[in-house]
Amino acid sequence: MNYFIFGGSGFIGTHLVNLLKEKYPDGNIYNLDIRENNHDGKSKYINCDVKQPINLNIVVDQNDIIFNFAAVHTTPGHPNHEYFETNIYGAENVTAFAEKFGIKKILFTSSIAPYGASEEMKSEETLPTPNTPYGISKLVAEKIHMIWQAKKDTERQLTIVRPGVVFGKGENGNFTRLYWGIKKHRFFYPGRKDTIKASIYVKELVNFMLYRIEMDRSDVEIYNCTYEPAFTIEEISDAMMKATDMKRTIYKIPGGVLKFAAGIIGALGGKSFGIHPDRVKKLMISTNISGKKLKESDYQFQYSFEEALKDWYNDNDNLYLE
Template sequence: MNYFITGGTGFIGTHLTNLLNETHPECNVYNLDIVEPGTPLPTVKDYKPALKKGQKLGSTFVRCDVRKPIELPASIHPTSEDVIFNFAAVHRTPGHPNYEYFETNIRGAEHICAFAERYGIKKMVFTSSIAPYGAAEEEKFESTLPTPNTPYGISKLVAEKIHMAWQVGGEDRQLTIVRPGVVFGWGENGNFTRLYWGIRGGKFAYPGRKDTIKACIYVKELVKFMLYRVEHHEYGAELYNCCYEPAYTIEHIVEAMKKVTGLKRSVPMIPNWIIMPAAAVIGAMGAPMGICPARVRKLQISTNICGKKLAESGYPFHWTFEEALTDWFDDNDRLGLK
């Protein structure tokens, strides 16, 4: 049996590969990506690979650009029993020209579904995003009408529809679509990492409010859930928001992070009339710590998705939020979070 992971060099793909090596060592894991494991990502400043020092990714690397039709080496033999995990995406926002989101996320979905069709593969997991919901304070359920307002969100919603069309096009096809909140853990290179080092360096303050909801999920929990659905879902299409239930406020996240890592710093709140002009100045200086007006506005908008469906799915969570932060801290030898 084969597992194909598109975008398998990335953060989530690395953790899924580790899980598959642990739970299914008899299977072949193929990483279809344009970036070879352990190498920098040229499009992301200060990018750090999701591998630990000296670690090698336990999968077979196949250079693959999902913007083009997928061709495998003759030595790889897909079967109808295989599973595809589609993680390939352009996702940092802001950060790319608009066309790049559509080119990779939509064309990629088309080519990956065509690949599954060609080899009769019946099981697929697609990692979407909460971006299709659009930016709004109201709580979002899986049944909420998507109203994306960014090229990234639009491209992800279209990609979902492409995968759904693939699923209904054949008998017994199984599709799980996940819309994760902020995903954190070893190798994240993202929001939680910046938050920790901002607190630790005395450079983080609550931007205008403390009650912003930031739905989130631990990366190890996310990949365990995805594999669980592959193994406990017979056929049809299903959609899950992936986050802790209830979702946490930024204040709760900050205080938990401080408690777990032993940080003693107090975190002030800066009103909008101060922080937005300051962010504009800092952004003009090159945006150290990722600070710019667009990111500040993003911080102020709740990512308020409901994880009740996941909580009631039968999946047994392995970590509470605080335990997940502790596990991540342990992965860093209790020296920090990265």
């Protein structure tokens, strides 16, 4: 069987390749990305820009499986048009590839960004109201995948996952910045400690992906992928310090003061501090995402939140988190 991972060179793709190779050592794993990564020989890299029609010189079977991770996602970080070009054209071209070869299963990694920024809890039934180019592009991409499934809804399976903050080895994102901010005494609670930040361990996420894609189902399912209940920034910080044997006192500073300081540091070229006014603003708004549907499904979690942090620390030889 072939496993096609569009956008497989990145953080989540790397962990999925590791899991697939472990479970199916004889499977053909293809990483289709604009950035080369053959995952130490575990996958076969093919240069592929999803903004363009996808043509592969490979024998493709209808029982092959597609994981679509390809996206422009870092926010802030890109001009608005790049989110739309990659995320929407990518959805169109990946589903066209599946249509051409009669592939019946796609797992699409979306985001919690389509929900929009607000303090209210969001479930899979919440009406999406995205307020960023990234969130809008991801919602449109979801609908494109749904149209593909609806064309032959008794034959095709579509799984859409909306992960919270995904953390683990190789993340180089929010949790990594939080860890080093705490360790270097550069992190402060921006005006509040109770900001809710929904999150999921990367190994848990890819385990669920494989669990879901292996089902013999013809349907569409959307899952918020996050621990339930979601944790506050204070709970995350405390758990992170405990898992890494770190003792720090984290002070609370008015959000406006922190945003002003971030603006000054950014203007002076202090990117190494990992401080950006938009990131400070994001820290002050909850991502209050319900993981109840996932928790109440038949899927059995492999890691508690605390176990996940410990496992991540162990993956870095118990030296740091990154």
